[in-house]
């Protein structure tokens with residue numbers, strides 16, 4: 001039987017997180033400042049927005065996918081909000097209630113694994129695709145209207161789930177992704193060609209099931225992780241699924257050769273940790289360099305019995321006290337060096353996507369205040385990895401942001417020749433804006449603040465698509 005419990009106690013269903021049910025298209029928006037005319041395209045941000053009060057075991061990560069988009073054209077803006085019309089949402093709409101349970105529901109509590117397509121977006125093979133963290137068939141959205149066209153299975157060549165945080169090599173047009181499962185094979189890597197077919201799908205052997213989320217890509221390697229984070233079925237009087245970090249097992253990074261499928265996978269032991277999100281990776285001589293937001297301990301529970309509840313948690317489980325961090329893996333000697341880049345708390349790191357695998361100098365990370373009860377960006381840091389310096393996009397009091405993306409301006413010449421873009425919400429007024437901030441001087445603040453007719457709940461991951469990708473179609 002499906003539980004109909006409404007978990008109103010969840011901070012991720014209340015306040016600014018309250019779902020918005022109306023789909024809107026709005027023009028003639030009020031703008032403070034001026035929208036740059038050299039920024040033309042569409043930004044969409046994906047996130048969780050439960051259409052109905054959720055069932056048992058609901059997590060923030062389980063809500064129905066909704067994209068909020070801003071289309072920019074020669075200084076004008078159009079705002080759109082659209083549910084992603086998944087099969088699971090259609091089932092709920094037919095029933096008039098949530099018919100699935102969440103990812104923290106115990107086995108037997110109801111129908112699960114609803115591909116909500118709520119996590120990430122990628123523009124690949126001429127299609128704008130919404131991806132899901134658990135891994136499923138991508139959902140294609142139209143541009144610029146953001147309507148759901150249906151699922152896209154890469155011309156029937158996708159044989160496993162395609163997880164969010166796939167990495168697109170801008171030079172080859174190939175999309176690299178992971179596919180993970182609680183049963184063997186626990187982890188596969190996949191490659192999709194620019195013409196929309198899966199060209200590689202191969203196992204990376206792991207000693208057991210692992211919760212996966214992100215991956216890395218350089219010009220030579222696909223980087224995947226063996227972080228010993230797993231579902232926890234063994235708590236006393238357990239009423240909901242949890243996660244446990246096996247802090248007695250080393251964390252490892254695997255480097256898989258991009259071109260030579262027969263090459264042995266290179267494994268590197270690193271200090272115990274977990275990482276939801278990487279920033280970027282690149283090759284430097286024989287070194288594979290990786291930057292991301294690293295956690296000492298990912299969860300409240302560890303296998304050795306520690307209960308780490310001194311910090312706020314997402315859904316009572318996930319810690320978010322991450323720091324910016326760099327690993328250097330020597331692919332010749334096997335040596336590993338690693339270091340924390342800053343003692344600030346950060347999440348949702350992003351770079352200029354054109355530099356995702358070839359050496360991004362600048363990383364834009366959401367600044368997190370761990371004294372807040374939920375994972376919210378209190379501002380954005382721009383890290384210059386070449387100099388170690390940091391600049392800060394500050395938000396007015398009571399305002400929060402989500403991840404912010406980089407969008408190159410037309411004719412951009414430098415890596416940071418463009419804008420940092422994203423939604424900002426006033427928690428007191430419960431109103432949202434879209435901010436456009438020159439990326440080479442974020443400390444000076446935005447040049448445009450577009451007032452929106454609808455609150456935008458804090459979201460997961462966004463993507464900028466240049467106008468030529470859809471206006472010439």
Ligand SMILES: [Fe+2]
Pocket residue numbers: 119164165213276277460461
């Ligand atoms: Fe993510």
